[in-house]
Amino acid sequence: MRATFGVQVLVAVVILTLVTYVGWIVLDNVFYRQQAQPIAFPHDLHAGQRQIACQYCHRGVNHADIAGVPSVQECMDCHQAIPKLLKESVEVQKLKGYWDRKEPIKWFKVYQLPEHVRFSHQAHIARGFDCAYCHGQVQEMKVLKFPWTSAWWHSPGTMGWCLQCHRDNKGPQDCSACHK
Amino acid sequence: MIVNRRELLKVGMLTGATAALAGCARTSEQAFVSEALMPEFYLPGIAQWYATTCNECSAGCGLGIRVIGGRAKKVEGIPTHPLSRGGHCVRAESALQALYNPDRLVAPWQGGAKSPDADWNGALKALTAALEGNGPALWIAGTLRGATGALITEAARRMGARIWLLDFPGTRVERAAARANGRLPWLDIASADYVVNFGSDFLGTEDNSVNFNWQYGQFRSSPTRRVRGILVSFASRMNLTVSNSDRWIPTKPGTEGFVAAAVGNLLASKHNKPGMPEFAAGITAAQAAKKSGVDEKWIHRLAEKLAEAKNPVVVGGYDNAAYTNGVWSLAVINALNKVLGGADATYEPDLVLPVKGVGGNPSSLMVSAKQALDGLKAGTYKTVMVSDCNPAYQLPAALNVGAALQKANTIVFSPYINETSGVAKWTLPTTSFLENWDDAALDGPVPVYGVTQPAAVPRPGSMQLGDVLLLAMGKKPAASMRELVCGRFMKDPNDLKSEDRSGWLEILERGGIWKDASLSWEPYPSGPSAPPPPPANRVTADPPNGVSPWEDLLAAVPSRPEDAVFDGSGEFTLLPYPSPIWEDGSLTNRPWIPEIPDPVIQVNWGSWVEINPRVAERLDIHRGDLVTVTSSAGSITLPAVPSPTVHPQLVAIPMGWGHTSFGRYAAGKGVNPMSVVTPVFQDETGEIAYAATRVTVTKTGQKGTLISYDQRYTSTAHRHLEE
Numbered sequence: 001m002r003a004t005f006g007v008q009v010l011v012a013v014v015i016l017t018l019v020t021y022v023g024w025i026v027l028d029n030v031f032y033r034q035q036a037q038p039i040a041f042p043h044d045l046h047a048g049q050r051q052i053a054c055q056y057c058h059r060g061v062n063h064a065d066i067a068g069v070p071s072v073q074e075c076m077d078c079h080q081a082i083p084k085l086l087k088e089s090v091e092v093q094k095l096k097g098y099w100d101r102k103e104p105i106k107w108f109k110v111y112q113l114p115e116h117v118r119f120s121h122q123a124h125i126a127r128g129f130d131c132a133y134c135h136g137q138v139q140e141m142k143v144l145k146f147p148w149t150s151a152w153w154h155s156p157g158t159m160g161w162c163l164q165c166h167r168d169n170k171g172p173q174d175c176s177a178c179h180k
Numbered sequence: 181m182i183v184n185r186r187e188l189l190k191v192g193m194l195t196g197a198t199a200a201l202a203g204c205a206r207t208s209e210q211a212f213v214s215e216a217l218m219p220e221f222y223l224p225g226i227a228q229w230y231a232t233t234c235n236e237c238s239a240g241c242g243l244g245i246r247v248i249g250g251r252a253k254k255v256e257g258i259p260t261h262p263l264s265r266g267g268h269c270v271r272a273e274s275a276l277q278a279l280y281n282p283d284r285l286v287a288p289w290q291g292g293a294k295s296p297d298a299d300w301n302g303a304l305k306a307l308t309a310a311l312e313g314n315g316p317a318l319w320i321a322g323t324l325r326g327a328t329g330a331l332i333t334e335a336a337r338r339m340g341a342r343i344w345l346l347d348f349p350g351t352r353v354e355r356a357a358a359r360a361n362g363r364l365p366w367l368d369i370a371s372a373d374y375v376v377n378f379g380s381d382f383l384g385t386e387d388n389s390v391n392f393n394w395q396y397g398q399f400r401s402s403p404t405r406r407v408r409g410i411l412v413s414f415a416s417r418m419n420l421t422v423s424n425s426d427r428w429i430p431t432k433p434g435t436e437g438f439v440a441a442a443v444g445n446l447l448a449s450k451h452n453k454p455g456m457p458e459f460a461a462g463i464t465a466a467q468a469a470k471k472s473g474v475d476e477k478w479i480h481r482l483a484e485k486l487a488e489a490k491n492p493v494v495v496g497g498y499d500n501a502a503y504t505n506g507v508w509s510l511a512v513i514n515a516l517n518k519v520l521g522g523a524d525a526t527y528e529p530d531l532v533l534p535v536k537g538v539g540g541n542p543s544s545l546m547v548s549a550k551q552a553l554d555g556l557k558a559g560t561y562k563t564v565m566v567s568d569c570n571p572a573y574q575l576p577a578a579l580n581v582g583a584a585l586q587k588a589n590t591i592v593f594s595p596y597i598n599e600t601s602g603v604a605k606w607t608l609p610t611t612s613f614l615e616n617w618d619d620a621a622l623d624g625p626v627p628v629y630g631v632t633q634p635a636a637v638p639r640p641g642s643m644q645l646g647d648v649l650l651l652a653m654g655k656k657p658a659a660s661m662r663e664l665v666c667g668r669f670m671k672d673p674n675d676l677k678s679e680d681r682s683g684w685l686e687i688l689e690r691g692g693i694w695k696d697a698s699l700s701w702e703p704y705p706s707g708p709s710a711p712p713p714p715p716a717n718r719v720t721a722d723p724p725n726g727v728s729p730w731e732d733l734l735a736a737v738p739s740r741p742e743d744a745v746f747d748g749s750g751e752f753t754l755l756p757y758p759s760p761i762w763e764d765g766s767l768t769n770r771p772w773i774p775e776i777p778d779p780v781i782q783v784n785w786g787s788w789v790e791i792n793p794r795v796a797e798r799l800d801i802h803r804g805d806l807v808t809v810t811s812s813a814g815s816i817t818l819p820a821v822p823s824p825t826v827h828p829q830l831v832a833i834p835m836g837w838g839h840t841s842f843g844r845y846a847a848g849k850g851v852n853p854m855s856v857v858t859p860v861f862q863d864e865t866g867e868i869a870y871a872a873t874r875v876t877v878t879k880t881g882q883k884g885t886l887i888s889y890d891q892r893y894t895s896t897a898h899r900h901l902e903e
Binding site for chain 2: 015019059060063064065066067068069070071072073074075098099102103104105106107108109
């Protein structure tokens, strides 16, 4: 029995949706989202328990587009003053290893925007937005995760989410405001 | 193989699905890096600016280098710098491509080739042994100034070497003609109302062109004087400056001095302005007109105009210095300037700055081109050091300098492999000035003591020339160039270690020390767009007393008028000229440079020969025709450009192309006019007279490749003109 044209189109749409889903969500998570960091840095300990301000390490947020990560030297500035951790913590020993070798740490980037998007931390912080508004409750995360919501297509970092926020807060809404 | 429809659909769907999967996945960079060490003030994405002093020529303009993430990204001028006043030239702009050039050496080369056994230990051992002195030696230096100049002088003194300053072509002649201890006349074009140019390209190739461009702007449209200055040129070739003239009177090659002498004598006899020296006496307007081919009325008119002008200035340059009578011509031009009341001031951009007694005065060590080349030819020099120049390329091929260097123990300091390093025993990789610590002083009406500070970390495997010499000399008088330069700017070196280093930091922010009150010209326009004033003069140290390497250069100006002498019997005089963009070829390995068309001829990516259109018509030579230029030294074949920019007796070829070993960007482009230049020396200076060669031009019957920004001559518009 030959399928009608409508069924063929339906099958094609379903296949295309499946392919897109597999490519966009599954592969993306398998290959790009689940990598372990070279050092298991606990944000919950630093930003939560110790209440260290985000800007203490991410110095660029108030001044530049890029928030930036601290240098190994800056990490060691604090950690060399805590000998107990240097002796006992495997992760801190990893950090010291990088410092001793004067080797840069290549982190896996969790909050990644597409290359065609222009984003300025400075502009958003200057408007009074809290870091958690986009990044989620980092101070509660042992392992940093992207703040996906159940409606993944409307999570922070997606275009719909950005645009809605710009509408709500009267931010610029022309294409070139965000797209290169 | 027969593929049925079902299989085709299967394969098609599989391919589509794979493509869709690959396309949906994110492929962008998902890593970022915590640097091991990061400067305290560094913020990602925010540019840092480092003020430094340009080393691309001896002018010493102030540059601001924009650095992001530790990488130098852009070169700009420093608006508060009293000399360059916010400007910079194309040579400085392309300095980044010297810094990031993929052909830079990352390890010493031995025996003219890359060698797995060659390393810095071996190279330094060879250098240290050479510095101990093993017989007569020669140091061929492209530049000799600042702290590095002092260290070269000290090294040369230790090894008993003579120094040959293989500077910009014609430099020695211009200095000899100036006769003020080798100092150059400071031309106040900004406040002039009438300028006569006898062959200088002060807007393009001559030293200090950035300042001259600013002065030219003032000269043409001074907002205070409200008088537009007039520029008239008497020259055999239209260079960039001549092309900006109100009127160009073409002269026969090498005869500009006669026009200047006749004008000077007319000023004395008819306009009550005596003072022309004896060596210019007796030349009448009629004689000068006959020699130069200039209509006599122009000579009379020029004398009248100069007599009427309030602030006239007369300029000479390379196009005079390149002839055998260059010293006489330039001396006459300088004398004419003096008669007119201009050029009282002199300046010296090439000051060697001795360090704690080290270095001293290099002028007693200096030799001329003739002395150095005679010694090389005779095999007198057992050791030859080469820094910042490429003698095996930039000198006439007939001199066979490469073979002479190959016989000696030659050590080359260069960031790249070039023709000279190919024949050297050792090539030591040096750095770009954007990675260096150094200083430079300009003594003149606008005294500047500039600091060169690194804007980028030195490329691994390379070392600054000054640091190499300090290592080879046992880290004396300082452990490093940084320590040496920092210490020199501070009255008390301990200040550098103190908490309050504001004086030193201020010098670094400004790019040097200068006294703002010394500015002789108009200040910046006021208003919101005006740059902020320079910080208060919290100068920590006075500039050191510099010495000029040219102090002992006392040229005897001929006692009577001298005709230019030429070698060969060809119909044309050959003028090989340095370009305002790629100079004598030392910049053609930077990819931006070949892209930039010559500002007058509008050709890029190679060589050409300029020939007068009337002559070209007679010889049936059209634009782009391959012609052979032949002299007694050899011949070269290159495309012709019939152009009204040259005198009918002259053909002109730009220097700088035809490299055989200078990296990927210079390879395979053009020909080197030095292949046909015959080595004729000037009697007074021992300098090579680059325009003393007679050549013939013959058509090959083939078409060459001529890449031109300006296609007017080959476009349909031109055909319409012909019709």
